[in-house]
Amino acid sequence: MSDHEALVTDVQDIIETQIRPLLKIHGGGITLDKVSEKGEVSLRFEGACRGCMLKSVTYALGVRQKLMQHPGVTDVAVEGVRISDHAIRRVEKFYSGYSFWVGQPLKDQSSS
Amino acid sequence: MIRDDVFVFDNVVHMYDYSDENLVSEQSEYDRHYHVSKVLRRRRTAPTDVYANWHPVEGFKRRWSVEDMGRLVFEDSGTDMAMAQAVPLFDLYKDGFAPVKAQYAFAQAFPERCLFCGAVDPMYPSVAAACEEMERQVKEWGAKSMKIYNAHVDGKSWACDDPEIAYPLYEKGRELGIEVFQFHKGNPITRAKLRDLSPLDIEGAALDFPDLLFGIHHLAVPYFEEVVWMANRYENVFLVLSGIGHTPMVAPRTFTEWMGRLLRDVGSERVLWGSEMALLGNAKPVIEWIWEMEIPESMQDDYGYPQITEEDKRNILGLNQARIFGVDVEAKKQELWSGAAR
Numbered sequence: 001m002s003d004h005e006a007l008v009t010d011v012q013d014i015i016e017t018q019i020r021p022l023l024k025i026h027g028g029g030i031t032l033d034k035v036s037e038k039g040e041v042s043l044r045f046e047g048a049c050r051g052c053m054l055k056s057v058t059y060a061l062g063v064r065q066k067l068m069q070h071p072g073v074t075d076v077a078v079e080g081v082r083i084s085d086h087a088i089r090r091v092e093k094f095y096s097g098y099s100f101w102v103g104q105p106l107k108d109q110s111s112s
Numbered sequence: 113m114i115r116d117d118v119f120v121f122d123n124v125v126h127m128y129d130y131s132d133e134n135l136v137s138e139q140s141e142y143d144r145h146y147h148v149s150k151v152l153r154r155r156r157t158a159p160t161d162v163y164a165n166w167h168p169v170e171g172f173k174r175r176w177s178v179e180d181m182g183r184l185v186f187e188d189s190g191t192d193m194a195m196a197q198a199v200p201l202f203d204l205y206k207d208g209f210a211p212v213k214a215q216y217a218f219a220q221a222f223p224e225r226c227l228f229c230g231a232v233d234p235m236y237p238s239v240a241a242a243c244e245e246m247e248r249q250v251k252e253w254g255a256k257s258m259k260i261y262n263a264h265v266d267g268k269s270w271a272c273d274d275p276e277i278a279y280p281l282y283e284k285g286r287e288l289g290i291e292v293f294q295f296h297k298g299n300p301i302t303r304a305k306l307r308d309l310s311p312l313d314i315e316g317a318a319l320d321f322p323d324l325l326f327g328i329h330h331l332a333v334p335y336f337e338e339v340v341w342m343a344n345r346y347e348n349v350f351l352v353l354s355g356i357g358h359t360p361m362v363a364p365r366t367f368t369e370w371m372g373r374l375l376r377d378v379g380s381e382r383v384l385w386g387s388e389m390a391l392l393g394n395a396k397p398v399i400e401w402i403w404e405m406e407i408p409e410s411m412q413d414d415y416g417y418p419q420i421t422e423e424d425k426r427n428i429l430g431l432n433q434a435r436i437f438g439v440d441v442e443a444k445k446q447e448l449w450s451g452a453a454r
Contacts, residue, residue: 051345056376056416080379086409087416 007072008035015043018066023049023058030063030078039074041067045081056083060091068092113449114190114399114429119441121430122194122395123386124229124294124329124354125185126210127218129175134211140204143265143302176214176390178221185389186225189396192430192448193439194389195257197294198231203264204302216253224447227437229294230255234277235268243284250288256437257292257327258285263300263308273316282321292325292436293317297339298332299355311339318346325436329386330355331370343378350432351378354386360401372407372417380424384432399429 001009015032023029028049033042043063049055060083064076113119130144185191196215200208207213212231219228230249232242249255258281263269270277272295285293297311311332318326329352332339343349351374359367374383385402387395403425411417434441 050347053341053344053377082376082379082418083416084407084412084418086413090413 003072004035004037007039007070010070011035011041011067011073014067014070019063022062023047026052028052028058033079039072041073041076042079043077044079050080056081056087059083060087061095064088065091065095113192113445114396114403117445118403118426119430119434119445120189120191120193120385120399121433121439122185122191122389123327123352123384123433124197125181125194125218125387125389126199126391127176127178127181127196127214128209128391129205129207129211129214131175134175134205134207136202136204136206139265143204146301178218181218181390182222184394186222189387189389189394190399191387191389191395193225193227193434193444195227195229195433195437197229197257197259199259199296200231200233200236200261201264201302202233202236203266203268203304209261209301212249216249219254227256228254229257229259231259231261232281233261234281235264235270239277239280243280246281246284246290247288250290255290257294258290259294259296261296262313263296263302263304265303269304269308272313273320274313278313278317279320282317282324286321286324291323292327294327294329294352297328297330298335299330306334309335311335311342314349315342315346318342318349322348324348325350327352327384336370336373340373340377343374343382347382350382350384350436352384352386353428354388357385357387357395357402358392358398360398360405364401364405368405368407369411369415371405371420372411372415375407375420375424376415376417380420380427381432383428384436385429402429 012032015030019030027047029046030049031044031046033044035041045055049058052058059078059081063078067073067076135141135144185194196218197210198208198212198215199210202208208231216228219226230246230253232246234242246258260272262272272278282293285291295311295314296309297314298309300306300309311328314326314328326349328339328349331351331353333356339351343351356367356370385399387398389395405420407417407419412419431441
C-alpha cells in the first residue's frame with residue numbers, strides 16, 4: 001500500500017468513526033470526494049448538513065480539526081462552506097492541545 | 113462589460129410607467145411620490161448626463177421610452193445583458209408599475225441583449241385569468257420568467273404558498289417551461305403591509321416545487337436573516353441584490369456585511385446583481401464599486417466572513433444569471449464585442 005493509499009484509508013476511517021456518527025445524530029452526513037497527493041481532503045456535506053446554518057461551525061470544529069490532526073492531511077475543504085482564514089486560525093489557536101477524538105478510530109478498535 | 117472582460121448581466125431593469133394616466137386613483141399619487149423620491153439620495157447623475165436634464169422627481173413621472181432605456185442600460189452603464197421585468201402592481205397603476213407590454217417592447221428592441229420577464233397576479237382578476245395571461249406572455253411574447261408581487265393596498269394580498277391561489281401559477285409555469293419565478297419581498301414600495309412582504313411564504317413553494325427556481329428580490333430587507341436561512345436550506349432559492357444594490361453609495365459597511373454573510377452562508381453562486389435601472393440612475397458606479405469591494409479584515413475576524421474573490425464578483429455580476437437562463441457567456445461576448453461593435 002502506498003503512502004497515499006494509506007492516507008486515504010486513514011481519512012476514511014476518521015470520517016467513519018469520528019465524524020459521520022456525530023453528523024448522523026442530526027440527520028446529516030458527509031461524503032469524501034478526494035484526497036490529493038498533497039494531502040488535501042475534499043468533502044461534501046449530505047442530508048441535513050447541506051441546509052444547516054451551522055455548517056461552517058461543523059466544518060471548522062467537527063470536520064476540519066479532526067482531520068487536520070492526522071499526519072499527512074494538509075488541508076480540508078467542504079464544498080459550499082467558506083469561512084475566513086481568521087476564523088480557522090482562531091479555532092486552531094483555541095483548540096490547540098485539546099483532543100477532538102470521541103472514540104478510537106476504526107482501525108484501532110479492530111486491532112485492540 | 114467592465115474591465116474589458118467582466119460580463120455584466122443585470123437581473124432586473126424596469127421600463128417604468130409613472131405617468132399620470134397610469135395611476136389607478138388619487139391615492140396612487142402617494143405611492144408614486146414615494147417611488148420617485150425615496151431614491152433621490154441614491155441616484156447619481158452628472159451635469160453632462162442626459163438623465164440630469166430631468167427634474168429628479170418630476171422627470172421620472174413619465175412613461176420611459178425604449179431609446180432612453182437602451183442608452184442608459186446598454187451604452188452608459190457597462191451592462192452587457194439585462195432582464196426587463198414587469199411589476200404587476202395593479203392596485204396602484206392601471207397597467208402595472210412596470211407594464212408587461214413595455215418590458216416586452218424593450219426586450220424586442222434589444223433581442224440580443226435583453227430577456228423578457230412577464231408578470232401576472234392571480235387576484236387581478238382571477239387565478240384562471242392569470243394562468244391564461246401567463247400562457248399568452250410565454251407563447252406570444254417569449255417570457256423567460258415570471259415576476260410576482262403579492263402584497264397590495266386594496267385587501268387583495270395573497271400568500272405565495274397558497275395551494276389554491278399561488279400553486280396553479282407554478283403548475284402552469286412548469287407546463288409552459290417557465291422554471292424561474294421571482295418575487296418582490298421586503299422593501300415595501302407601496303402602502304401595503306410589510307407583513308405581507310415576508311419571504312417566509314416562499315419556503316413552502318420551494319419545498320413543493322423543487323424543480324422550479326424561486327428568486328427573492330431586495331434580500332427581502334428587513335427580513336434579511338430569514339432569506340439567508342432559506343437560501344441556505346433550499347438550493348432552489350436564489351437572492352437578488354435589486355433595490356439594495358446601491359446601498360454602498362450611502363452605507364458601504366452595511367452592504368459589505370450583507371455580502372460577507374451571503375458568501376459565508378449561501379455562496380456566491382446564488383446571489384445575482386440587479387440594478388433596477390432606471391429608477392436609481394446609471395448603475396455603473398455601483399457595478400465598479402462591487403468589482404473593487406473587499407471584505408475587511410475586521411469582518412473576516414469578527415464574523416468569519418470569507419474574502420470575496422474575483423470569481424465571486426463575476427458570478428454575482430453576470431455569470432449566475434447567464435447560467436440560470438442558459439446564456440453562453442463566451443459566445444455572447446464574441447457576438448456583442450467582437451470587431452467594432454464595442
